[in-house]
Amino acid sequence: MKQKLLLTPGPTPIPPQVTSRMSEGMIGHRSSDFNQLMENIQPKLKTLLGTKDAVAILSSSGTSALETAMVNLVRPGESIVIIVSGAFGDRFRNIASTYPFDVHVYDVEWGKAVDPEAFENFLDSKENIKAVFSQSCETSTAVVHPLNALGKVVKSYNDETLFIVDGVSIVGGMKFDMEKDGIDCLVTGSQKALMLPPGIAFVAMNNAARQKASNHDLPRFYLDINRYFKALDENSTPFTPAVSLIQGLEKVLEIYEQDGAESIFERHAKMRDMLRAGLRALDFEMLVDDEYASPTVTAFKSDEEELKVVKDKLQNEHQITIAGGQKVLKGKILRIGHMGYMFPHDMIRVLAALEAILSDYRNEKYYGKALAAAQEAYYE
Ligand SMILES: Cc1ncc(COP(=O)(O)O)c(C=O)c1O
Structure with a gap:
């Protein structure tokens, strides 16, 4: 299972x-x-x-x-x-x-x-x-x-x-x-x-x-x-x-x-910050400037072939579903949702999976890089 x-x-x-x-x-x-x-x-x-x-x-x-x-x-x-x-x-x-x-x-x-x-x-x-x-x-x-x-x-x-x-x-x-x-x-x-x-x-x-x-x-x-x-x-x-x-x-x-709305909103903002730091450590470019980045969804860019490999491998090898781009952004971005019943450790899981996928696909060692950046964003 x-x-x-x-x-x-x-x-x-x-x-x-x-x-x-x-x-x-x-x-x-x-x-x-x-x-x-x-x-x-x-x-x-x-x-x-x-x-x-x-x-x-x-x-x-x-x-x-x-x-x-x-x-x-x-x-x-x-x-x-x-x-x-x-x-x-x-x-x-x-x-x-x-x-x-x-x-x-x-x-x-x-x-x-x-x-x-x-x-x-x-x-x-x-x-x-x-x-x-x-x-x-x-x-x-x-x-x-x-x-x-x-x-x-x-x-x-x-x-x-x-x-x-x-x-x-x-x-x-x-x-x-x-x-x-x-x-x-x-x-x-x-x-x-x-x-x-x-x-x-x-x-x-x-x-x-x-x-x-x-x-x-x-x-x-x-x-x-x-x-x-x-x-x-x-x-x-x-x-x-x-x-x-x-x-x-x-x-x-x-x-x-029970949890307090403020702490839930804070968790969302933290997930955004972790993800953006981690994705940047993986050399991805963000679609949106930090100032206007959503606390609920994050979009990052790469070439179409790499995005396809990333999305497919996340799905097939790591059982993680993320979303592609829509309309003019199809094939240009991927989107990761981080809203609702999602937590910082879920960001760690997706970033760890991305490290593995990219280490293989780009033939460059990424292990630990995104995780360290995300942890720094979380704790600091
Ligand atoms: C901002 C925004 N507006 C409207 C909709 C449409 O909602 P629904 O698909 O539930 O009709 C969506 C769905 O993704 C959305 O993200």
Whole structure:
């Protein structure tokens, strides 16, 4: 028997205590037990998403939350800006192009973070922009955008312009404060830093966003967020939810409370630092500058042939799964996820495996190099 290690940027491993909670047995979603579950979850969920307002839970993948934000917060004909710095900004662009919106794309080189000043100039050149959409972590490049600075740019452009953030691959791995960062709507999914299987998505909206969503004329049914908030007032959901995932979520939120969210965020940052130090000791180039490197996923470059050997050997000889590049970055980078139920010793395991693979492939001894660099990053 061999122990597998899943280090992709979603889905991610599930803690055994969460698996166990999810298999305790089904409860009816129109029962007082379920209402109690929803009531228990809500305050902790708000803390994790950094909001004092209600957080809706949809039973669908993260993309549904992206689309929900869009169809509830943009009216037909309205002008919006989408920051596209990778595959998931592109997802926002594709969703928007399905609807009758006036879409302006702000393209950012893949692997780079948005420069707030340049973005401000772009935004100021557009009239009557009603909403700005961005990722927090663009999973395809492993960049984290400077949300606080972007929030300020959006609000100084027009206080009523909504700032909508996709936090799918980072909520749970980094502190969020919607009010401080000027975020009106934050969405995320279950299968990444939140240590759950794929299947539920979250939508947090402040008052301004709720107001806009409630006075809205774009046709929508399952994704009408007003239904979710109305049901939430009764600690319920409008449709049959993924009950077992919500049971698991209760356990996840207990873990955040017991371990302390700050220490979990710190662990994520440590894993990033260890990995970057270790990968550099293996002579890999990072795709992203240190300042904007995500605490949940890391991307490194090499030539296509070497990347293929590394990914395949990690999988076949070391039972470690990592991810390749997407779209224009296919064959140019590999990505290692370090979010949720992943730990510093997992970084040691993947770096040790990389030392072995590269010592053989490059015919140069790397043993101990990445490990020493990672340990230094961990302990210093
Ligand atoms: C930043 C980001 N947004 C959106 C999505 C889409 O989520 P899903 O695949 O759950 O629909 C992902 C998935 O990887 C993501 O990383």
